Amino acid sequence: MRVTIATVMSVDARITQGDHTRPTLWRSSEDSVVLKGLIAHNQVLVMGRNTYETVRPRPSENHLQVVLTSDPQRFASLHEPGGLEFVSLSPAALIANLKLRGYEKVLLLGGSSNLPFLEAGLVDQIYLTVEPSLFGRGQPLTDTMTTVVPLQLVSCKQLNQEGTLLLHYAVVKREDDATAVR
Numbered sequence: 001m002r003v004t005i006a007t008v009m010s011v012d013a014r015i016t017q018g019d020h021t022r023p024t025l026w027r028s029s030e031d032s033v034v035l036k037g038l039i040a041h042n043q044v045l046v047m048g049r050n051t052y053e054t055v056r057p058r059p060s061e062n063h064l065q066v067v068l069t070s071d072p073q074r075f076a077s078l079h080e081p082g083g084l085e086f087v088s089l090s091p092a093a094l095i096a097n098l099k100l101r102g103y104e105k106v107l108l109l110g111g112s113s114n115l116p117f118l119e120a121g122l123v124d125q126i127y128l129t130v131e132p133s134l135f136g137r138g139q140p141l142t143d144t145m146t147t148v149v150p151l152q153l154v155s156c157k158q159l160n161q162e163g164t165l166l167l168h169y170a171v172v173k174r175e176d177d178a179t180a181v182r
Helices: 029-040 049-055 091-100 112-119 175-179
Strands: 002-010 044-048 064-068 084-087 105-109 125-131 151-158 165-171
Touching (some): 029 125, 044 112, 049 064, 049 112, 064 091, 091 112, 105 112
Parallel strands (some): 002 105, 002 125, 044 064, 044 105, 064 084
Antiparallel strands (some): 125 165, 151 165
């Protein structure tokens, strides 16, 4: 199983611009193209409830979309098995479930809901778009992380004249990750 994170942030590592949670208000069109390409190459899209409520994706025939929430019953009327699913599972349990169902490529979208996957050693790579802005306030990308996650730069590409950067990192697996679900 290959697990990838895709996220966008400001130079000061903010994933929201103050109280504005919609990255479409400040991310570049080039980041949108990158994101669409990543989505096209993955079978499962996983996001937290906040990302879901911001984006409100519709069920797709091309991807299973999984929304992590502490209250799946709240979304019972929207739940469509195999299309749009709302779950309350640990990262390891979710990845194990997806693997049992035959999925091989998972894309984690959004921000802080991805951190438990990183800390559990379940992530293989990260695509991080850095937009050339300083917000000063907003939600930091890694404010709740308690573990150091070593990364190895795979590539760095400037996406536009303004200086939007696409950073592609491989997650360096730690020895204690050997028991993680793959």
